[in-house]
Every structure is written in C-alpha cells, then in structure tokens.
Amino acid sequence: MWQFQLTFLFFLFLILYHYLFGYKNGFPTNWPLLGMLPALLKNVHRIHEAVIDILELENLTFLFKGPWFTNMDILATANLANVHHIMSKNFANYPKGNKLKDILDVLGDGIFNTDFMVWEYHRKMAKSFLTHPNFNQFLVNKTWEKVDNGLIPLLDHASNYAKEMDLQDLFARFTFDTICTIIIDHDPMSLSSNLPRVPSSKALDDIEEVFFYRHVVPTSIWKFQRWLNIGGEKKYKKACQILDSFIYKCINIKKEQLGNENLSKQKEDDKVSIDLLTLYAQKNENYNDKFIRDTILNMFIAGRDTTSTTLSWFFYLFLKNPKIASKIKEEVDSVTLNRNNFKEVSLKLVYLHGALCETLRLYPPVVFQAKSPIKPDILPSGHHVNPNMQIIFDMYAMGRMKSIWGDDCNEFKPERWITEKGRIKHEPSYKFLAFNAGPRTCLGKDMAFTQMKIVAATIIQNYVIEAVEGHHVVPNLSIILHMKFGFKVRIYRS
Template sequence: MLLILIIFLIPAALFLHRRRRLPITNWPFFGMTPDVLLNSHRAHDLATQILKLTNGTFLLKGPWFANIDMLYTSDPANIHYMLSKNFQNYPKGPEFRNIFDILGDGIFNSDHELWEIHRKTIMSVLKHPEFPSLLETNIKKKVVFGLLPVLKSVSSNSQETDLQELFQRFTFDAICDLLLDYDPGSLSVELPFVPCEKAFTEAEEALFWRHFLPEQVWKLQKRFGMGKEKKLSEACMVFDEFIYKCFDIKDGQKEEEEKLGVLTSLMRGFEGQLGTSTDKRKFMKDTVLNLMIAGRDTTSTALSWFFYLLAQNPTAEKNIRDEIKKHLGGAKWESLSVKDLGKLVYLHGGICEALRLYPPVALEHKSPSAADVLPSGHVVDEHSRIILSFYTVGRMEGIWGEDCMEFKPERWFSQRGGIKHEPSYKFIAFHAGPRTCLGKEMGMIQMKMVATAIICHYHVELVEGHEVCASDSIILQMKYGLKVRLFPIDINQAS
C-alpha cells in the first residue's frame, strides 16, 4: 500500500510543482512546509516574494494534521484595520502567549487591563521631567567609556570587527544601566563573555521557529531538552539569574542611598501587581525582561542595518557627516544636545530608511477574538493565525514606489526641508495604533547619538567578501554579523 501511495503521490507532486504560479507549492499531506523548510535561510524574502505576487495577502498552508495554517499579509489596509480600527478584536491572544511564554506577564505578552496598567506605568516613567536628562547621560557615558575606546583599539590595529556585536553589547549595557542601575561592562576592550547578553539571540531564534513547527513538536523538544528549545530553556535560566541578582543588589541598598531610577519608579508604579502567577517578584522580572529585549535588540539591529546601508552608499555618509559638521561648528560631538539631534534631517532620513527596509521586528503575530472579514476581503475565523509581515511592507512598490529597494534618505525630506512624517501603518517599524512603541523617541535618540559619535570619528567599510543576510529570528539580526574595518577621521578637518 505504501508503494502504491508513493507511485501516485510523486507524479501528482511533480505536476503541482511545474504548474505553480508562486515560488512555493501546496504539497499533498505536507502542505507548504517542505518549501518553507528549504527556504528557511531566506524566510522573510520568500514571504515578500509571495506577497508581491498575491496583492499583499496569502494563506500559508501547513501539514493537514498540524493546524498551523497562517494568513500572511503586508496590506496596509489590513494592518491599519487590525492594529487601529478594530484593535479590540485583535489582542495578542492565548496562542501568542503560548509561543512567547518566556515573556510571562510583561507588556509584549499582555492584553486588556494588564496591558493598560503596563502602558500607563511605563509612560509615566518616560514622561518624568528628569528622564530625558537621565537618558542622555546614560547614552553619552556608554559611548565615551565603552564604545569609543573599543573602536579606537580595533582601528589602531587595523582589525576586522563585528559592528553588530559591538552594538548588541552597547545596548545591553545601556539598558541594564538605565533600567537596573547596573552596568554589566560587556562593552570593553577585552570584550568579556556575559552569558545574559548572549542569551537573547539564542532565545529569539527558538521563538521564531515556534511559529512554523507544530506545537506538539516544539513542546516535545522542550520537554526532553532538544534542539533550539534546549537553548531557549537555558536562556530563560540565565535571564532569571541575572535579573534576580540585580533585584537583590537593589534591595540591599538603603532607602536614603537610592537615587531616583527607572527600576525604583517601576516598582512603585506596579505596587500591588502580581500577574497571573500571583508572584510579585516574578511579575517584576517579566516586566524588566520585556523592557530589556526592547532596549537591546531593536536598537542594536537598526544600527547594524543603518551602517551596512551607509557603507554601501558613501555619498550618503558624506552628506550626514557634512550635516553634523555644520551643526557642530568646530565643537566636539558631545556638545550636540537631544534638541540638536532633531535638526539632523539627513541622519534622520538615513535611519528611517534602514528601519523601512530592515525593521528590527520583522513580523507580528495576531489572532482575532471573533470571526471577521479583513479589508482585503479575506475571512478569518476566531483564533486564526495571522502574520503581519512588516519586512515586506517596506519593499512593496505599491506602497513606497518603484524605487522602494533603494536607500534614499531624501525620501524623508519635507518640501520645506524638514522631516517628512509617514502614517504608522505604512512605516511600521515602531508598530501602529494603541500598541505603538512607547520607547520610539528614546530609541531614535540613542541611534542618533551612537551614529553621530561613530560618523564623527570613523569611516566604515565592509570587509570584502563578507556575507550579510538576515538570521532566522523574530528580531532581524544579521546571521553572520557585520564585519567592517574602521578608518579614523577628524570631522573638523574632513572635507
């Protein structure tokens, strides 16, 4: 019987493969999983290729027995509808929480009342009158005593360096110092191994694959400590150990010795909150972990792609350097305030282009609470799996024009010479609707400060032959890093 089945299936499979209109085939029994696995090294580009051929919305069929069919969409109308117009019907949902169990009761995993509490509490901290000064001091300190010494060391020895790794270490130290009042010191000339800093990448790759594997499979791997699930479990233990240790240090401080910090403000704001586990300490750990992920990975990823694009566009690099030089007026880069950074239009446009083409969070998982019809006409049932492809949105000619694949900072110039603003459902790097990233301004300030410091001191060139491509992760990191060489310059003498 098996032989007969194979004899009939092979011709049918070949027939379907030859007649397919899309670069993916809906195979008998296995659905589209074989092609997804074969293209796992370019998952985001495959999704973009398919969505361009299907007017922005496409049903990805999984194996018939697994119940993992997913509706992919990059249609701005659908995205605007789910994230804004009908926001209440598209919460994170139980399936999202199941996949992202590592996030616990943090803001990324929360819905309804708990999410509102998170949002209000975090906003109150970010809106505190002292926060902008605290943020600026935090970033400049890490640039001066962490980033620039490392860059000076590698450039003086003509070494290759992985700029993505340096950015990850920078943002990890910076968010820990800002959030926990503790600097792990991962960004120093010695580049020490800090387990918590490395655990983020391992965890995010495992979470990415949970979207495509049947739940029974990854839960079995988790139970027996196999594959990427083993690395995810190890990462969870590392996160717990690191964060709880920081809590203990904070608890050991006398009240009069405490300075007004973010963690103290959060603890006061969340007073009485226990989360689903009814454990106050775990609830605060979940809260902090969510903010650490936001602070480390999104900013470091955006900076990596920005400098990758800049290295391929020397004219843009020169324009940004000239713009910075004009505003410095012979002073050092440290003299630029947050207000001054807001006047750097070309720098802003370059960062936005990097975020458009390479959004750090490349996709978003949604599941409707009730059956619905999307603006594209697609019917979705209760708890359907919907994937919003933010990566694809920035690469659609119908949204950004025929030059959508070009790096053009000028795209963000207004007619009056200022900064042009685009609707959030079109420029989706910071999400949209009520869940728009609360740290958007904070992230932009950090990216502009770091970029300014580097561009003022160095010309960045890609190492010849180094392959740059996206990794298989929920965060759009570079799979092989960003290998570069740095050439010192003096911005006040450069022409």
C-alpha cells in the first residue's frame, strides 16, 4: 500500500512541477533531483514540436538531463554529421544497447532488439529472404490477391452504401493480412467484409503504445508499474500473451505441415511461394520455438504498421493538396496496372514515388531511433557522449527542420524528390532517416514501395475519396506514427 501512496505522491509532485515550472527562456528547467522530467511530461503531448523548437535553438544538439540516479540522460541530435557518424562511420561503437532491449522486451532476441552476432545472423536470414530473386513476384502476387479479394470488395461495399470508413484501420488490416501471409503462410482474414476484431493485431497496437510510454518515464517507474501489474503494463502483459498464443499456434501448424514430406518437397521446388517461416524450418539448424517466435514478431512489427501508416498519411496529404493530387492522378491514370510485371509499372510512377517519399519525410512511421555508445566518444558537433547516455534521433522533427530541408520544409512537395531529368532524386539516408541508415538500413524498403504503389494506384484509378468533415486527424503518442482517431473518409467509385 505504501508503495502505491508513494507513487501517487510522486506523480502529484510531478504534475505540480509541470504546471508551475516547465520552461525558462525556451529551455526546459533543470531541477535538482528531477532534472528536466517535469518539462518533458508537460510537453509529452507535443513532444515532436518541442524537440524541433529546442533543437533549432540549440544548434541541432541538446542534452536532456533526466532525474538523478535514473540513468535517463538523453542526447537529442539532428546534426547530420552526428547522425552519419553514429549510424555508419562509427557504427560498431553504437549498438542499440541494453536499455532499449529492456524497453522492447517482448521482441526478445529478434532483429530489432539485438546487436552484434545475433543481429548479424538475423540480418543475413532476413536479407536472403527479402532480396531473393523470386521474392518480388511472390510479394506482388500476394498483394494483388489481397487487393482483389479484400480491399476492392470492401471499398465497393462502402461506395454502394456511401458508408463512412476508417482508412487507417483498413490499411492496417490489409498489411497485417499480407505480412502474415508472407512471413508465416497464414492469412488471418482481418480484411473480410465484416471487419472482424483481430486480437493479435490489436495486441500489436497496445504494445507499441507502451513502448512509447516506457521511453518517456524513468525505468524504475514503469518496472514498478509492471510489478504492480497496473495501467499500460497490465494491458501490455495481456497483449504479449495474445501474440504468443497466435504465433506459437502458427509455428505448430507449420511444423505439422512440414512433417508431411511431400509438402516440404513441393515447397522446395517452388521457391516463389516460400514464406519466411518455411525458410527457417527448412534450414537444418536446431532453432528453438522461442527464437522463431522472436523472429516472426519482429517481422510483424517491421512490416505491418510502417506501410499502413504511410498509406494513411499519404491519402491525408493527397486530400489536403488538390493540385498535387491531380498531378498524381494524371500519372497514375497514364499507366496500366499490369499484375505480371509490376516492376516496370512501378518505375513509371515517379511522381507517386516522390509523393510517398514526401509523406515519409513529414510523417515517418518509425518516429525515434535510439543508440547507446559502448565507449566514450566525441561527436562531430563536439559533444561528448558516454556509455550511460542514450542518443535519440527524432525522425519526425528531422523531417520538419528548416536547417535540414529549407524554409518550405512544412510543405508537401513531391517535386523535392524529382531531378530535372524526371528521375527520383537520392537524398543521403542520414538526412532522410525514415528507413534508417548505415548497416541497419531497413530491409523492406522495396517491399514497402511496391505494396504502397499497388494500393495507392488502385484506389486513385478507381475511386474518389472525401475526408469526413469535422474529423480531427492528429498523430498519437506511440513509437509508430498512427493517427490518434483514425482517418474517417467516404469513398465512391469513379
């Protein structure tokens, strides 16, 4: 009981501070004992805007002092030389670190949560899968199947009855079904006509929100809440159980299938249809189920929300910018969406590609990247970092900083990504960090562009979308940049 009272008093204290003493001259006040935590809690609802303001004032690098004895000092930087140094040039000194591993504990020993040899192993496996010569056509086939049998029937139904629908929810269902099919050879059919509740998909949303919360409060506080099993931690525990039971069930089904020799042989001969789970199962290494479960869960996180939130924000920007929308439509209408050779079609959709990059600059789905040095180091900006410190890049802030993208940084301008010769303009990954940079660059970038172009082009060619008036679209507080209240639209056949 006394622990509960103590926590309550502590929070009361923080709230008082957060109303009375947030900022001094534009900078968070560094209080004895509490450090800058009150200012962080006060601004947590506008965390990215606050980071932009402070970084612009502080010449792009700022040291956030956490409460004493909490090991919560964080260096936020948007200095491009620092980003390049940490992500690529001195990569070996900047693993993700144990603090992050603790925060993302449900990811176990998967690719997102490991460093050094285990990460290298995962990366090799994931790369061999996602860059296999047959993978692109496999992906294109599975994506079109979902478009034809899931997306179009649902959009037609909504169009016939002039029904309001949440586009973000629709895209999340779309990518969840496709990523499950590609990774574990199982379609949860969340994009069916009755829009069923899919517990494992909801569980992923819940754990992502808790990941964010764990980043902004001291470790001892969230661990204490976990111990008490209250609030977000209680939800998190339940979500982990739901995911575990879903994934282990799929692993067992796959094991049974692969026990059947004919099936396994047929899959080997027909590499186009191999999912990641089968690929692992066919390797003659003794993976335990926990390792496979970690691998699968990490791939779900990688491939589900990133693509679906980008599509949601893309359509949001599309509707907000009618002149650009008509240019995108003109380009999309000029191509035939050939299912057997989508690679060729994709290359022609240059303006759409630019618009998707611009969406990713303004609304990067993965909003933070955290690193922790193994050895003390001096960054190109002159800042000293040590092993107790976390270094954070806020990708949302970085996409909207005048010093990085110019005075028009808040405008949606696909032209920014197109050269005079009409080709896609390359921006260095340490500047356009949406897909990460250096040896840990996203492995699913091509997959994401292929899926997003198929979905966006299909909708733009065949439907007219209207945003529901009065519906408020704002980002939520999560490590993935979802829309807090979804994206309500009406859709009509064109």
